[in-house]
Amino acid sequence: MTEEQKTVLDARGSFCPGPLMELIRGIRQAKVGELVEVWSSDSGSRSDIPFWVQKAGHQMVGVYEETGYTRFMVKKVK
C-alpha cells in the first residue's frame, strides 16, 4: 500500500457533522482496498467509529492515540 492510496481526513474539532460523517464520506469516495484515516478529537469516536466500521463491513486497520486526538485507519473492503 503506497501513501497515494491513503486518504487522511483531519476532523479534529468537528462537532457537526462530526468525524464519523467525515469517515463515511471518505469511505464512499475511496476505492476498494484503499485506506482512509480520520483524525478525531471527539471522545465519542472511540465507540462510534469502530462500531460503524464493523456494521458496514469494512476493516479497522488501527487505532492510534496521539496527543489530544485519535487516528482511526480504516480499509475499504467492499
Add this chain to the structure above:
Amino acid sequence: MKKVVVLGGGVGGTIVANLLAKRLRKDEAEITLVDISGKHIYQPGFIYVAFGKKNPKKLVRDERKLLRTRVKLVIDEAVKIDPLNHKVHLAKGPVLDYDRLVLALGARLVPDELPGYKEAAQHFYSIEGAQRLREALESFQGGRIVVTVASVPYKCPPAPSEAACQLDYYFTKKGIRDKVEIHYLSPLSRVFPLEPVNPVVEKIFAKHDIKSTIFFNVESIDPAKKAVSSIEGETFSYDMLLMIPPHRGAKVVEDSGLGDRGGWLPTEKYTLRTKANSDIFGIGDCTDIPVSKSGAAAHFEAKVVADSVVADIRGEQATAKYDGRVTCYCDAGYHKGFSMTFDYEHPPVPPPLSLRGWIGKQLVNLGYWMLVPQGRV
C-alpha cells in the same frame, strides 16, 4: 491595479465581495463577482415552503441589489479555473484575470448519482423540490414516511431530523397524525449530528412518536417495491420517501481538477486558503472543511477570507484564522426551537427547547436580507 474575483453569489461570496468593496480603496483593487443566475437564494427557507408556511418568491432577490455598487457583477458560468495563469474562463464572457480568487460556489445536487432517486424521492433542497413536496404532503392521506439522506456530506446536517419534527407537526395540525408513521433513518450513530444536543432531539422524537434507526447509509432505492436499503444491510419500505439528494462539490472545481473525488475543494481549515494554491480561497459548502455545510459557516468564514485578501492585496501578513464557528437554529414544531453556537474548540451546550429558540429562528429568517449579505453582522 490588483484584481479579486469571487465565484458564487450565495451568502459567502456576497459577504466577501461587499466587505472587500468596503475596505479596499478603488485604486487598490477591482472586485468582480461571478454568479450563474444573478439571483440570491435564502436556502434555510426551503423547508418552510415545503410545509406551506413561506411563499417561495420571498426567498429570492436580485444579487445586484445586495452588492455594493463598486462590485462588478458578471452573470455567467465559470467553466474553468487556471491556477497557473491566474485566469477564470467563463461560458460566454471574456476570460477574467485574478490576483486573488475566492471560490464560494456552494454544493451541487446530483440526484442522478443514486438510481431511482428522481422517480422515488421527495426533497426540499431546492425551491422546485420544496414545492413538489408541499403538493405531495397536501395529498398524502396516510402511511409510512421515511426520512433520510441519500449520501454524505449534505447541506445542513440537522435538516432531516428537523423535517421529521415538521412532518409530525404538519400532520397533527391536519388531524391525521394517527394515520402517518414517521421513520427517520440516520446515517450516523445518533438521530442528531451534534452529540450534546442529541438527547434533546431524542426526547422530542419519543414524545411525538417519531421512529428512528441509526447507522443507515443508503445503498439503493427500489421504486417498484417502494423500499430503501442501506450499506449496513437493512431495508425499509415506504409510502413516501423524503430523502435529501446526493451532493457533490462545484462542477467548475471538478472540471478544473481542483476537487477531491467528491468534487470538494481541499481547503486549510484555519486560513481557508486552498491546499494546492495559496492565492485561491475556499468558503462554505464547496470546501472539504469539517464543519457543517451551512450558511452560518460560510458567513463566519467570509469575514476571515475578506481579512486575508485585504492583507494579501496590501502586501501585509495575513493573520486571520477561522475558528470553526457555526451557529445552528432548529425549529422542532409546535412553536418550539433551539439554537446553539460552537467552534473547533468549544462543543455546543445542550440548549433548552423553548418558544424563545423558535422566535430566534424566525427573526434570523426575517433579518437575513437586511443584515447578512452586506456583512453588517
